[in-house]
Amino acid sequence: MNTKELYLKFAQGVNWNAFLYFIYKISATLLTFLLYNKLDSKTFSTFANLNAIMFLLLLWIDFGFQKSIPRFCPFYAKNSNDLKIFIRSLLTFKIIILILALPLYMILVNQFANILHLTEFKSYFYAGVILLLLEGIISVIRLIYHAYFWQKQFNSMNAMSLMLEILIDLGCILLIPNQYILLAILLISKIVSRIVLLVLSGIKLPTLSHNIVQIKEQEIDVDQLNKNFMTHSSIMWFNTNIKSLTERNVLVPLFTHIFGPAVANMFKVANDGALLFYRIVIKSIGTADTALFAHIDSMGEGKETWQVAFKKLTTKIAALVLPLLGVVCVLYKYKVMIKYDNNVFLIFLLISICFLMEVMCSPYERVLEVKRDYVLLTCAYTPYIIMVIILLTTNIMTCIGLFHSITLIHGVRLVSSLIMLTLARVKYGLVYPVKYVCTLSLYIYIGVYILDKLINQICLFVL
DSSP, X not given: OOHHHHHHHHHHHHHHXXXXXXXXXXXXXXXXXXXXXXXXXXXXXXXXXXXXXXXXXXXXXXXTHHHHXXXXXXXXXXXXXXXXXXXXXXXXXXXXXXXXXXXXXXXXXXXXXXXXXXXXXXXXXXXXHHHHHHHHHHHHHHHHHHHTTOHHHHHHHHHHHHHHHHHHHHHHHHHOOOHHHHHHXXXXXXXXXXXXXXXXXXXXXXXXXXXXXXXXXXXXXXXXXXXXXXXXXXXXXXXXXXXXXXXHHHHHHHHHXXXXXXXXXXXXXXHHHHHHHHHHHHHHHTTHHHHHHHHHHHTTOOHHHHHHHHHHHHHHHHHHHHHHHHHHHHHHHTHHHHXXXXXXXXXXXXXHHHHHHHHHHHHHHHHHHHTTOHHHHHHHHHHHHHHHHHHHHSOHHHHHHHHHHHHHHHHHHHHXXXXXXXXHHHHHOOOOOHHHHHHHHHHHHHHHHHHHHHHHHHHHHHO
């Protein structure tokens, strides 16, 4: 695969990620809305918390694979035998870890069920073990597919399984009045859809992995490569988990403890709104950024090719982020019409802008990760780690209040991103495409201005 083909596959991969996220978001929103109206509060809480516990645990036992698999897959592809062993080892290791994590899952769901007064639904939580195993295995297969830009193959199978699941769920919601039976069937339909995806992707994987190996195979130092992979996975695992300490799943219970449920709920509403915009970009890019740079690195390309690849990524991210920033500004201007608390909108605005600016800086972080420049990554993360230690060991948040606590958290996160930007730019000479971003910003500004005038005219006509 040459660089021209690589850039084309990268663009296609991002488009397919965006397509799948659109399908998933529409399906999940529709299902959540229908279930919220159909189920009582306890049954709905069981449905919501089962997913939350499962994906939180999967994040904890990811072992950095989200960053390390797309980083090293292009190197293992140089030899067919080593690639087969690598894939088999990944899947075996993940299955073992998932089995070892089952007691932790049981403890977590038991505690959650007791705390949330959902003890009568413990059997449903325990049945989630099957779903945990399936999602864990699929997560590794997904990363392998995406590492070679096979998003079209995997995401089309995933979309098909999601549509199967949503059709079963819709039929059951309309036809089954008993909530306990409905909840059980919803769980079974999800398990069935995951089994379908696992079987289809598992059958197709050997064929695709055979085709990816270069015609002229190369001998690789597999022992050194394995050592580098394990080191990289460990460091990325630490980075992912330390970052998760300032994300919603941790901050909501923490703010509930410090400020009380009312204030924490205000944060949750604002943060969820900001995450909607953030995840549009994050899910569209997926692991394609790491995979792009990893393939460039495996080809042994020079600085000029790195700059072209870097520009491809940054322009794609800018094209996603800047329109979203425009939408955020329009929403904030018309917050009175939406009739939400002004404090909620201020927090929403702050978190949205910080999240989107982090994403704009993320290509420099990906460069440092792919280059395995752990010293510079440590330098960039040091202010953030110090801030987390201070927040968790002192009562500073109680003293400064919710808004300033959020400002501090996201401010330091953004500082770490800017440090990575500076260090990577100085060391590797990668120039941000400022001209493109400025031109696109001008077009977005014109679009927002026209949208603003249009909304004003509609308001005048309605009122």
